[in-house]
Amino acid sequence: MDTQVLIIGGGATGTAVARDLALRGVACVLVERDDLNAGASGRNHGLLHSGARYVARDAEAAAECRVEGELLKRLAPQCIEDTGGLFVAVAGDDERYIADFPGLCATSGIGVRPVPLNEAREMEPSLSPRAIAAYLVPDASIDPFGLSLQMMVQAERYGARLVRRTGVVGFERDGGRIAAVRLRQSRTGEERTLGADVVVNAAGAWARGVAQLAGVDVPMLYSKGTLVVTHTRLAHRVLNRLRPPGDADIIMPGGTVSIAGTTSLTIDDLEDVRPTVPEVDLIVEGAAALLPALQQARCIRAYAGVRPLVAAGPAVDGRGVSRGFALLDHGREGVANLVTITGGKLTTCRLMAERTADLVCARLGLSAPCRTR
Numbered sequence: 607m608d609t610q611v612l613i614i615g616g617g618a619t620g621t622a623v624a625r626d627l628a629l630r631g632v633a634c635v636l637v638e639r640d641d642l643n644a645g646a647s648g649r650n651h652g653l654l655h656s657g658a659r660y661v662a663r664d665a666e667a668a669a670e671c672r673v674e675g676e677l678l679k680r681l682a683p684q685c686i687e688d689t690g691g692l693f694v695a696v697a698g699d700d701e702r703y704i705a706d707f708p709g710l711c712a713t714s715g716i717g718v719r720p721v722p723l724n725e726a727r728e729m730e731p732s733l734s735p736r737a738i739a740a741y742l743v744p745d746a747s748i749d750p751f752g753l754s755l756q757m758m759v760q761a762e763r764y765g766a767r768l769v770r771r772t773g774v775v776g777f778e779r780d781g782g783r784i785a786a787v788r789l790r791q792s793r794t795g796e797e798r799t800l801g802a803d804v805v806v807n808a809a810g811a812w813a814r815g816v817a818q819l820a821g822v823d824v825p826m827l828y829s830k831g832t833l834v835v836t837h838t839r840l841a842h843r844v845l846n847r848l849r850p851p852g853d854a855d856i857i858m859p860g861g862t863v864s865i866a867g868t869t870s871l872t873i874d875d876l877e878d879v880r881p882t883v884p885e886v887d888l889i890v891e892g893a894a895a896l897l898p899a900l901q902q903a904r905c906i907r908a909y910a911g912v913r914p915l916v917a918a919g920p921a922v923d924g925r926g927v928s929r930g931f932a933l934l935d936h937g938r939e940g941v942a943n944l945v946t947i948t949g950g951k952l953t954t955c956r957l958m959a960e961r962t963a964d965l966v967c968a969r970l971g972l973s974a975p976c977r978t979r
Contacts, residue, residue: 609635609767611966612787612802614774614816615809616640617647618750618952621757622959622978623808628764630963630974635800636758636766637789639773643754645810647952649911651833651858651865653844654678654686654746655953658693658718661710662703662850667930668714671953675746677979678753678956685752689859691745691844692726696736696895699849704739707848711743718743730841732899745844747859750952777805777820782942784820804966807946811876811914817946822939824932824946827917828876832885833867835907840864840899847896854892857900866893866900873912881908916949931958935965943969 611627613620616638627634638644654675657668679686695704711718719742726740727733733740758768769789776788778799786799807824809816817824839862847855858865869885886908894900916932931950937943947962960976967974 607635607798608801609633610802610970611635611804611806612637612800613806613808615645615807615812616642616754616758616768616770617645617808617810618643618754618757618955619647619810619947619950619958620808621754621761622955623806623947623962624761624766625757626959626963626976626978627966628761628766629977630967630972631764632963632967632970632972632974634761634766635769635802636761637769637772637774639771639792641770642758643751645812646911646913647750647754647810649909650750650831650952651856651867652747652750652860653856653858653953654748655951656691656744657714657716658691658711658743658745659846659851661707661714661716664930665710665714667951668716670930670957671951672714672716674954674957675744678748678953679746681956681978682753682756685749685756687747687859689745689747689843691743691846692721692730693741693743693846693848694726694733694737694896695739695848696734697738699738699847703850704848707741716743730843730845732840732897734896734898736895739848741848745846747844748952753952774816774819782940784941784943802943804943804945804969806962806966807944808948808962810948811912813914813946813948817936817944820936820941820944822936822941822944824934824948825917826948827915828873829913829915830871830873830879830910831868831913832881832889832908832910833865834886834889834905835860835909836864836866836900837904837906838863840897840903845896854889855896857893857897863906864903866890870913876912879910879912881910914948933958933961933965945969
């Protein structure tokens with residue numbers, strides 16, 4: 607099997623890259639060692655970001671989320687519940703941050719409206735009686751599984767191929783290029799090689815391990831986030847605590863349930879990611895400050911995922927690392943046809959794919975324009 611482009615990783619980023627390339631007429635194969643969205647793309651809270659969550663610490667990422675969120679609402683409305691979101695401060699929260707919030711949103715171009723507390727309680731009757739300020743922003747809920755599946759379906763209609771339960775176990779080099787990729791079928795152990803003109807590493811938290819197989823390194827920090835699912839939906843809108851991002855400060859609508867979280871714990875072992883009882887207790891107690899009904903709700907499930915954060919320096923906490931994405935051209939490190947795309951958000955997967963496909967087409971000598979915007 608040979609192709610122009612091999613994409614490694616079947617999450618939102620990998621499937622978006624496959625869709626973008628296929629729409630440009632570029633032949634591609636996507637390989638995934640497990641199944642679509644088996645990593646972080648299937649273990650998040652399903653927030654389609656307005657960008658407001660990042661306005662204080664990462665204005666560039668906030669602006670990207672705003673633009674891409676608006677695009678996705680037009681491109682994939684069938685995957686989105688456009689609920690809107692409330693940022694709510696409770697007694698004791700930093701009043702300076704509350705006062706600065708509208709201006710920070712305006713700097714990133716994010717629409718924000720102050721909401722009187724009586725109106726906020728009409729919108730969300732279960733809101734904490736200790737609420738002291740509320741702002742309405744264009745957050746929404748997105749189905750990450752529906753998004754990735756439909757992107758892959760369209761990619762396949764335009765000629766892309768999907769190979770599931772098949773992992774990359776090595777690269778065969780020819781000088782400064784990857785000549786072939788060694789693949790192993792997870793269930794049977796059968797191995798085969800695939801030739802590709804360009805290889806795109808979109809393996810999320812596992813991108814560093816894939817890059818190391820080619821003899822290059824991608825400095826990454828792994829931040830585990832735990833989430834809790836309630837038996838019923840506790841609020842109609844996305845609810846965010848009006849403070850700098852921290853633990854247990856968001857409650858998401860997820861169809862008929864609510865999803866509360868999250869946490870940020872730096873880890874080293876990607877193969878042992880699971881929620882713990884203390885994390886669940888922390889989420890329930892912390893998020894109940896925003897929505898007291900959470901304390902009486904029945905929690906039916908907890909799950910955890912890993913944020914693949916690109917560490918530009920010696921970070922000690924995943925909260926301090928940019929939520930922007932990194933597109934790395936490994937030609938500078940002696941591998942001319944290997945590209946890594948990692949970091950970012952579910953909300954920015956289309957933009958990540960566009961930038962990646964632009965670079966891939968340049969490597970292939972093609973001038974095919976992006977068709978996803």
